[in-house]
Amino acid sequence: MISQQGPWDQNKFEQLLMEWVIMCDQPFEETERPEFITMMNYTHHTGAPLKIPGCNGIKQRLMKMGDDTIEDIRNMFLVRFIFAHHMTC
Numbered sequence: 001m002i003s004q005q006g007p008w009d010q011n012k013f014e015q016l017l018m019e020w021v022i023m024c025d026q027p028f029e030e031t032e033r034p035e036f037i038t039m040m041n042y043t044h045h046t047g048a049p050l051k052i053p054g055c056n057g058i059k060q061r062l063m064k065m066g067d068d069t070i071e072d073i074r075n076m077f078l079v080r081f082i083f084a085h086h087m088t089c
Contacts, residue, residue, distance in 0.1 A: 008046075014053055018061050028055035 021028060030036055032054045044050040053061070 010051060013050075014057075014061065017053065018058055018065075021058055022062070028058045031055065031058060 017031065020026065021030065031052050037050075037052055040052055041050050
């Protein structure tokens with residue numbers, strides 16, 4: 001739970017939303033339901049509508065997170081391989 005919030009950060013909001021979708025096993029389409037949008041806009045309280053990513057935005061962000069994770073793992077193995085190679089030479 002966040003006890004003190006700083007200024008609005010759209011990227012942080014989208015990250016938290018994606019985590020909610022994943023951890024609560026929600027369909028990507030939940031972010032497009034009128035009831036969800038109404039609830040989120042009510043809690044936002046700025047007067048301007050909240051920019052809530054739809055199912056395609058959530059899916060794209062999730063796929064990028066997976067691609068980034070795969071790339072990080074590849075780089076980790078590459079570094080270990082290079083290090084091990086130099087240690088044996």
